[in-house]
Amino acid sequence: xxxxxxxxxxxxxxxxxxxxxxxxxxxxxxxxxxxxxxxxxxxxxxxxxxxxxxxxxxxxxxxxxxxxxxxxxxxxxxxxxxxxxxxxxxxxxxxxxxxxxxxxxxxxxxxxxxxxxxxxxxxxxxxxxxxxxxxxxxxxxxxxxxxxxxxxxxxxxxxxxxxxxxxxxxxxxxxxxxxxxxxxxxxxxxxxxxxxxxxxxxxxxxxxxxxxxxxxxxxxxxxxxxxxxxxxxxxxxxxxxxxxxxxx
Amino acid sequence: xxxxxxxxxxxxxxxxxxxxxxxxxxxxxxxxxxxxxxxxxxxxxxxxxxxxxxxxxxxxxxxxxxxxxxxxxxxxxxxxxxxxxxxxxxxxxxxxxxxxxxxxxxxxxxxxxxxxxxxxxxxxxxxxxxxxxxxxxxxxxxxxxxxxxxxxxxxxxxxxxxxxxxxxxxxxxxxxxxxxxxxxxxxxxxxxxxxxxxxxxxxxxxxxxxxxxxxxxxxxxxxxxxxxxxxxxxxxxxxxxxxxxxxxxxxxxxxxxxxxxxxxxxxxxxxxxxxxxxxxxxxxxxxxxxxxxxxxxxxxxxxxx
Numbered sequence: 001x002x003x004x005x006x007x008x009x010x011x012x013x014x015x016x017x018x019x020x021x022x023x024x025x026x027x028x029x030x031x032x033x034x035x036x037x038x039x040x041x042x043x044x045x046x047x048x049x050x051x052x053x054x055x056x057x058x059x060x061x062x063x064x065x066x067x068x069x070x071x072x073x074x075x076x077x078x079x080x081x082x083x084x085x086x087x088x089x090x091x092x093x094x095x096x097x098x099x100x101x102x103x104x105x106x107x108x109x110x111x112x113x114x115x116x117x118x119x120x121x122x123x124x125x126x127x128x129x130x131x132x133x134x135x136x137x138x139x140x141x142x143x144x145x146x147x148x149x150x151x152x153x154x155x156x157x158x159x160x161x162x163x164x165x166x167x168x169x170x171x172x173x174x175x176x177x178x179x180x181x182x183x184x185x186x187x188x189x190x191x192x193x194x195x196x197x198x199x200x201x202x203x204x205x206x207x208x209x210x211x212x213x214x215x216x217x218x219x220x221x222x223x224x225x226x227x228x229x230x231x232x233x234x235x236x237x238x239x240x241x242x243x244x245x246x247x248x
Numbered sequence: 249x250x251x252x253x254x255x256x257x258x259x260x261x262x263x264x265x266x267x268x269x270x271x272x273x274x275x276x277x278x279x280x281x282x283x284x285x286x287x288x289x290x291x292x293x294x295x296x297x298x299x300x301x302x303x304x305x306x307x308x309x310x311x312x313x314x315x316x317x318x319x320x321x322x323x324x325x326x327x328x329x330x331x332x333x334x335x336x337x338x339x340x341x342x343x344x345x346x347x348x349x350x351x352x353x354x355x356x357x358x359x360x361x362x363x364x365x366x367x368x369x370x371x372x373x374x375x376x377x378x379x380x381x382x383x384x385x386x387x388x389x390x391x392x393x394x395x396x397x398x399x400x401x402x403x404x405x406x407x408x409x410x411x412x413x414x415x416x417x418x419x420x421x422x423x424x425x426x427x428x429x430x431x432x433x434x435x436x437x438x439x440x441x442x443x444x445x446x447x448x449x450x451x452x453x454x455x456x457x458x459x460x461x462x463x464x465x466x467x468x469x470x471x472x473x474x475x476x477x478x479x480x481x482x483x484x485x486x487x488x489x490x491x492x493x494x495x496x497x498x499x500x501x502x503x504x505x506x507x508x509x510x511x512x513x514x515x516x517x518x519x520x521x522x523x524x525x526x527x528x529x530x531x532x533x534x535x536x537x538x539x540x541x542x543x544x545x546x547x548x549x550x551x552x553x
Contacts, residue, residue: 005320005353012350019347020338081334085395088298088328089351092319245302247261247295 001092009091013099014106021069021076022107031068031111035061039119050123055206056179059140061115063174063199066108066141070148071166073100074240078157093244097149097236104145109137126211132218133209140202143225146232147198153239155246173197184215198228249312251276251403251434257296257306259289266292268458270306274451276402279425279435281449283442285550289458290438291331294407297436298328310403324352327401327433331408335391337381341372344380345394352399359398366394369427370420386417393421397428404428406437410444422448442543452542456550469545478538479517482506484531491528494520506534 021027035057042057043050074096077083086096116137119125127133151166177199186194194200201221208214214221252274259267267289274280284290295301297308299315299322308315313322335344342363349359367373370390375383380391389409396404406425410418425448429435439445445452446466453463462469482505492500492509496516500509511517514537525532 001318002320005324008353009320009351012347015350016336016347019343020336080337081330081332082336084295084300084330085328085334085392087300088323088326088330089348090320090323091351241302244300247259247292247301 005090006092006095009089009095010098010102013086013091013095014102017073017100017103018106021073022103027069027107028111031065031107032114034064035111035115051126051211052182053179054119054123054125055210056177056203058112058116058119058206058210059177059199059203060174060179062108062112062137062140062202063144063170065111066104066144067148067151067166067170068104069107070100070104070145071151071162072159073103074152075156075159075162079159087244093237093240097233097240100149100152101142101145101233104148105138105141108141108145112137112141127209128212129209132205135222136202136205136209139222139225140205143198143202143229143232146229146236150232150236150239153236153243155243173199176200177203179203184213198225201225201228249276250274250309251278251311252280252297252436253309254293254297255307255309257293257308258304259292259296259301260304265458267296267303270455270458270460272297272453272460272463274434274436276311276434277429277432278450279429279437279448281445281452282436282438282455283440283445283452283546284438284455288455288550290455291407292458293455294331294405294436294438298326298330298405299323300330324399325401326403326405327396327399328404329392329396329406329409331438335380335388335395338379340377340379341367341383341387341391341394342376344391345398348395349398354399362398362400363394366398369424370394386413389413389417390420393424397424397433400428400431400433402433404433404435406435408438408440410439410441442546446542454546454549461549462545466542469549470542477511477514479509479511479514479521479535480506480538481509481521481535482533483525484533487528487530491524492521494524496520 038060039057042048042053074083077086120127151162151169154162154165156162176193177197179199201216201224204214204216205218205221208218250273252272254270254272257267257270270289270293282290282293292301296303297315299319302316310322310325313325315322339347345363345366346359349362354362367376370393372387372390375387380388383391393409410421413421422444425435425437449466451464452466452469453460455461480503489500492507496511496513497520498510498512500507509517509521518535518537521535522532
């Protein structure tokens with residue numbers, strides 16, 4: 001395989017997605033308003049410790065923004081009949097999957113960085129390790145953009161089907177993560193259940209980088225998230241290749 | 249080297265065999281037409297040739313590169329207009345062309361120059377900055393063609409490029425296909441329009457029920473049915489089938505305000521028609537003999553008679 005052509009195809013798919021699906025007024029405005037609404041929902045009128053719960057809030061923001069649009073791209077393009085044109089261009093399945101992933105990740109990092117900077121200034125948040133925080137933004141965005149790409153893979157040209165599936169998968173992942181109850185306060189089956197959500201490891205990384213109070217060593221969180229990324233991409237590839245064989 | 253070489257392509261969807269052991273060899277420089285009725289397997293074959301669909305069996309090479317083994321290199325050699333080819337509605341006409349050019353690795357100056365040339369050629373210069381969602385079907389199809397030809401591909405594959413277009417758009421598409429062929433592109437196109445295939449193509453394959461039933465030049469295919477000719481005749485009054493019962497007449501069918509009378513011996517048929525008109529006090533308004541058309545060959549080959 002010519003790696004230069006492959007890399008170029010990923011970059012152009014990413015650019016195409018950013019232009020068509022992400023750089024839209026409503027998408028960006030929603031991306032910025034959503035954290036504000038979530039913040040008001042969680043923190044106003046409740047006597048929560050912002051320092052303790054902010055990593056969870058940040059993780060949830062990244063989770064929602066990075067995986068918000070990705071699930072809809074492939075079904076939408078199949079419905080609009082542009083997917084067939086895309087596949088006939090000099091791309092391979094991996095170019096489309098990684099390009100979709102990159103677009104979601106860039107959007108997730110961009111929106112979450114803005115939200116974090118505003119929050120850090122207004123709320124005087126601690127920052128234990130800025131390098132680890134930046135790395136966590138990137139890793140978390142890629143993880144959840146990969147989830148978005150996986151959710152886009154099932155056979156359908158109806159985006160509303162995928163929206164239902166997306167909610168069905170994403171909401172439980174939030175509830176079983178360590179967002180609402182700190183990991184250090186969990187035990188037994190709660191601990192096991194929480195360990196199943198990749199969001200748990202990202203929130204733990206945020207704890208490490210913001211407050212320095214992570215439960216797992218950062219390398220464990222990083223390894224788990226990287227493994228999750230590979231599994232999501234592999235599953236997306238298997239499903240989308242099957243679709244190409246079936247002609248759907 | 250052949251431009252397109254498809255060997256023993258087969259594809260089934262569940263119990264339905266859409267394409268059954270189809271082989272096509274298209275030498276460089278020609279315009280190859282792929283004809284067939286709806287559901288014959290044209291689009292499935294095209295989708296396998298362009299790498300959009302993975303075949304159950306067989307292989308495809310574009311200018312020597314295997315589409316399934318080295319898809320990136322193979323796809324760099326072809327421009328494709330898929331069936332119902334659509335472009336991105338939320339991009340402008342020019343953005344659609346430019347982003348396609350990027351996939352082919354064209355540098356910025358080449359992309360912009362080529363996009364300008366193509367928009368001029370296709371009569372869309374004034375709409376270059378308009379969103380495609382505001383375009384008519386014909387204009388969208390022209391943008392689709394613009395995207396396919398922007399890299400000046402050595403192989404151009406068009407699936408039903410003129411279906412549903414107005415006369416002006418259809419003429420532009422045909423002119424563009426001819427122009428690309430003159431510039432050196434090998435063309436593979438599917439069409440329902442037999443006269444269009446007759447006028448454009450140097451070679452035609454007719455596919456039916458997933459199998460290729462004939463391949464040759466349009467003239468050669470017409471001559472396949474040279475023994476079957478017909479006479480078109482119209483009378484001043486309505487007539488019935490009984491009038492055409494005579495030795496040498498194989499069948500007769502209404503054809504607009506005329507009758508088309510198939511025969512192995514037109515001279516004998518004409519004499520019979522003149523005689524029958526006299527006996528029945530009819531006046532012949534018009535009468536003409538014709539050789540079979542490509543459409544006739546198509547109908548016969550695909551079992552439409």
